[in-house]
Amino acid sequence: MKRVLVITGATGSGKTTVSKYLQSKHHLPKVITHTTRKPREGEADGFDYYFETHESMRKLTLLEQVTYDFNQYGSSMEGLDQAWEKADLVTIVLDSKGATTYKEVLGDQAVVIFLTVSEPDALKERLANRGDEKIALIQRIKSAEYHRDLKIPKQLDGQSKVIVNDNWNQTKQELDRIVTELKD
Ligand SMILES: Nc1nc2c(ncn2[C@@H]2O[C@H](COP(=O)(O)OP(=O)(O)O)[C@@H](O)[C@H]2O)c(=O)[nH]1
């Protein structure tokens, strides 16, 4: 069965780190999504995201689309199919609203991993260490979406694999276990 590992959680919880690990260690292709957010230093178009204008975003046919911290993000069925052409198990990084939509639309084909940390204040520190611009960081932490994604949505509770990403070595072991289970 073709499946997609949906990585979700608050900003700073480790979604990108987990997605990169799954790509490098387990060779899981990543579904590239679209955003109107400006690229951060080191991010590349067509690799981290397809960076769009509001106008180009409007022309896309998307499976789901959200506003997160005043920017638009969206993913297409075409993107998912392209990744599935490469492998039966692929990953996508989504906010919790998108993760809920994927679970609703794809059912058992969507396996959701909800990332959290035991001390939410640690996230601010991680974002500062990541090198986020101070103003962008303050705005992000104030956003309703950031606060919403600190907690698992009701619809995903009991339907997701929750990883408390306090310790990276432990997280890697949990990820290895999940991938092995899904590939068996
Ligand atoms: N629903 C949805 N969320 C997305 C999509 N692409 C990215 N996101 C989420 O949008 C949020 C903001 O992403 P980003 O600005 O890269 O910030 P980050 O969380 O700090 O990496 C994160 O929760 C991403 O997982 C998408 O296509 N659909």
Ligand SMILES: Nc1ncnc2c1ncn2[C@@H]1O[C@H](COP(=O)(O)OP(=O)(O)O)[C@@H](O)[C@H]1O
């Ligand atoms: N378990 C961990 N312990 C400490 N720092 C971590 C851990 N996991 C990720 N990080 C760091 O936290 C920052 C935010 O992680 P990132 O993957 O970019 O989060 P997200 O994509 O969810 O916003 C990055 O600098 C990353 O290296």
